[in-house]
Amino acid sequence: MASAHAIPSLDEQFEFTAESKRRLLIGIGVGVALVAIGSYLLASGVGSHEQHEVVHGAGASEGHDGGHAYKWTNRLYANIWLNAIYFIGASVIGMFFISYNYLAQAGWSSAFKRIPEAMPAYVLPMGIVIIAVFFLAGHDLFHWTNPDLFNKTSESYDPVIAGKQGFLNTPFYLIRLAIYIVSWYLLWRMLRNFSLQEDLHGGTEYYEKSIKWGTAFLVVFAVTSSTSAWDFVMSIDTHWFSTMFGWYTLASWHVTGLAIITLTVVTLKERGYLQIVNDSHLHDLGKFMFAFSIFWAYVWFAQFMLIYYANLPEEAIYYRERFSGYGGIYLAPFFINIFLNFVFPFFVLMTRDSKRTYIFLKIAAWGIIVGHYFDFYTNIMPGTVGEHAGFGPIEFGMILIFACGFMWSLSSQLAKANLIAKNHPMLEETLHHDI
Amino acid sequence: MSDVTGNGKFLVGIYDDDDVVLKAVRDVKDAGVRIHEVYTPFPIHGLDIALGHPRSRLGIAAFLFALSGTSTALLLTAYMESFDWPMIVGGKDSYSIIVYVPIIFELTVLFCALGMVGTFIVSNGLGPTVKPLMYDLRTTDNKFAMAIDMSKNNLGEGDVERILKNSGAAEVNVKQF
Numbered sequence: 001m002a003s004a005h006a007i008p009s010l011d012e013q014f015e016f017t018a019e020s021k022r023r024l025l026i027g028i029g030v031g032v033a034l035v036a037i038g039s040y041l042l043a044s045g046v047g048s049h050e051q052h053e054v055v056h057g058a059g060a061s062e063g064h065d066g067g068h069a070y071k072w073t074n075r076l077y078a079n080i081w082l083n084a085i086y087f088i089g090a091s092v093i094g095m096f097f098i099s100y101n102y103l104a105q106a107g108w109s110s111a112f113k114r115i116p117e118a119m120p121a122y123v124l125p126m127g128i129v130i131i132a133v134f135f136l137a138g139h140d141l142f143h144w145t146n147p148d149l150f151n152k153t154s155e156s157y158d159p160v161i162a163g164k165q166g167f168l169n170t171p172f173y174l175i176r177l178a179i180y181i182v183s184w185y186l187l188w189r190m191l192r193n194f195s196l197q198e199d200l201h202g203g204t205e206y207y208e209k210s211i212k213w214g215t216a217f218l219v220v221f222a223v224t225s226s227t228s229a230w231d232f233v234m235s236i237d238t239h240w241f242s243t244m245f246g247w248y249t250l251a252s253w254h255v256t257g258l259a260i261i262t263l264t265v266v267t268l269k270e271r272g273y274l275q276i277v278n279d280s281h282l283h284d285l286g287k288f289m290f291a292f293s294i295f296w297a298y299v300w301f302a303q304f305m306l307i308y309y310a311n312l313p314e315e316a317i318y319y320r321e322r323f324s325g326y327g328g329i330y331l332a333p334f335f336i337n338i339f340l341n342f343v344f345p346f347f348v349l350m351t352r353d354s355k356r357t358y359i360f361l362k363i364a365a366w367g368i369i370v371g372h373y374f375d376f377y378t379n380i381m382p383g384t385v386g387e388h389a390g391f392g393p394i395e396f397g398m399i400l401i402f403a404c405g406f407m408w409s410l411s412s413q414l415a416k417a418n419l420i421a422k423n424h425p426m427l428e429e430t431l432h433h434d435i
Numbered sequence: 436m437s438d439v440t441g442n443g444k445f446l447v448g449i450y451d452d453d454d455v456v457l458k459a460v461r462d463v464k465d466a467g468v469r470i471h472e473v474y475t476p477f478p479i480h481g482l483d484i485a486l487g488h489p490r491s492r493l494g495i496a497a498f499l500f501a502l503s504g505t506s507t508a509l510l511l512t513a514y515m516e517s518f519d520w521p522m523i524v525g526g527k528d529s530y531s532i533i534v535y536v537p538i539i540f541e542l543t544v545l546f547c548a549l550g551m552v553g554t555f556i557v558s559n560g561l562g563p564t565v566k567p568l569m570y571d572l573r574t575t576d577n578k579f580a581m582a583i584d585m586s587k588n589n590l591g592e593g594d595v596e597r598i599l600k601n602s603g604a605a606e607v608n609v610k611q612f
Contacts, residue, residue: 301536304533305533305534305536305537308533308534309525309527309533309534310525311525311526351494352494434480434481
């Protein structure tokens with residue numbers, strides 16, 4: 001209601017306490033210990049099928065085993081890759097969110113704008129991890145890095161993959177990785193800088209600049225979100241392709257990022273911060289999560305159904321691997337993925353009241369955050385480790401390391417500035433936001 | 436939904452500004468007058484709350500319409516593909532639900548949309564032969580009208596007129612249906 005109400009203070013300083021730093025460090029320590037235990041178990045052959053020479057399942061028959069035998073380190077690297085891809089995407093969504101809000105000249109989101117603004121700082125460490133993993137284990141993760149595939153005289157010459165050489169070759173791949181990381185990170189630094197300057201000097205100058213550079217980011221991201229999805233995830237299954245894949249991965253990242261924003265806003269509110277964020281803001285964030293869960297499901301289903309209906313062997317193999325390949329170990333993650341990312345948020349967030357209630361928002365956000373890990377898990381693992389995948393100490397440890405690192409990065413960025421962009425020109429609108 | 440059929444005598448306060456009418460709703464209610472309805476050229480934020488309208492049940496209606504669409508589509512495709520004329524397309528079973536998800540989705544949306552249009556027409560008392568009740572024709576242009584049903588108020592005409600004027604009404608007219 002547009003009634004007169006007291007405007008809470010706009011000066012809020014988030015404190016990244018020594019206590020939370022200690023907890024995050026413990027989290028990272030536990031993660032490292034879990035990864036070490038998991039690695040030891042895998043290296044010594046416990047819980048691994050390595051010795052049994054398992055005949056590759058029907059689904060594993062992409063036909064090219066030349067050149068990369070499975071080593072236990074593959075699972076380690078695949079896990080690092082999986083988490084790095086998940087978090088680089090979720091973080092860059094913060095930038096995506098503020099950019100399209102600037103472009104649309106949206107006022108409502110300026111109340112909690114500092115939270116998406118703090119997320120993309122994690123792009124840089126994740127980018128470094130991605131490039132490092134590519135150098136260390138590119139040959140184990142990516143089939144196409146084998147030069148024999150492109151050599152006509154070689155036994156393992158593959159005409160299909162050779163046809164993709166113009167795009168899938170190591171120099172160009174590295175150039176693309178650099179472009180993603182540098183462009184995302186630098187454009188974010190610019191917008192972040194404008195926002196901090198605006199806090200000091202006010203005026204609309206920084207707002208106009210932010211619209212301009214935010215739009216530039218959207219143009220860049222329109223291309224790079226798709227190509228990065230191909231590079232990071234789709235090129236693992238080198239033979240297979242889907243024209244939906246860029247959208248699909250963007251949808252996955254986007255809804256994860258929105259869930260992280262919502263969860264952070266709710267958590268901060270519970271601790272007494274963000275006084276100016278009211279039920280209507282939460283309602284809108286809930287709608288965002290609800291809508292983009294459905295959007296993700298729509299894209300997921302569109303990709304799945306066309307392949308299912310057309311039933312072309314070279315396309316259907318992708319789902320065959322996930323349904324019954326590798327001893328059926330991907331069937332559970334496959335269905336957990338759909339349940340947690342569509343069915344669960346759909347029903348939890350359907351009513352108006354649940355979108356205004358902290359606990360329902362938190363449940364839905366956690367469901368989405370966990371669910372999209374499974375999304376990337378089912379996309380990345382079959383092509384990299386096949387039947388050697390599983391859920392062991394390595395997986396849980398790696399999630400802990402990357403998630404605690406993300407929270408560290410987010411908290412330290414939040415602590416660097418006032419929690420509310422107090423000179424944002426649209427602040428008056430967001431203070432009275434009411435739906 | 437409000438009562439759209441009016442009969443009897445109404446006092447209609449005409450306002451020039453949306454902020455004034457929103458404030459006037461509270462003032463008039465505080466003065467003890469029961470407001471029949473407020474008519475505006477565009478939606479005014481918070482007006483429904485100020486008038487004390489209960490929360491709309493439109494969402495429930497939409498959900499039920501959508502559900503009827505979903506079940507119709509399920510029955511339709513199941514009957515046609517499994518009983519009436521079973522066909523095998525692309526090596527699939529004659530009833531493969533995945534193939535029919537688009538149909539189920541579309542009929543859900545269609546039933547929901549048509550149902551909402553029907554609900555709109557019924558709840559607003561619209562129809563081809565219905566002559567709509569206009570408290571003031573200018574509410575379709577730039578004026579805001581607050582209608583007071585005199586049969587539901589104990590106050591006298593003069594009192595109500597004074598209250599409306601005090602609340603910022605530019606003019607107060609009598610409307611008889």
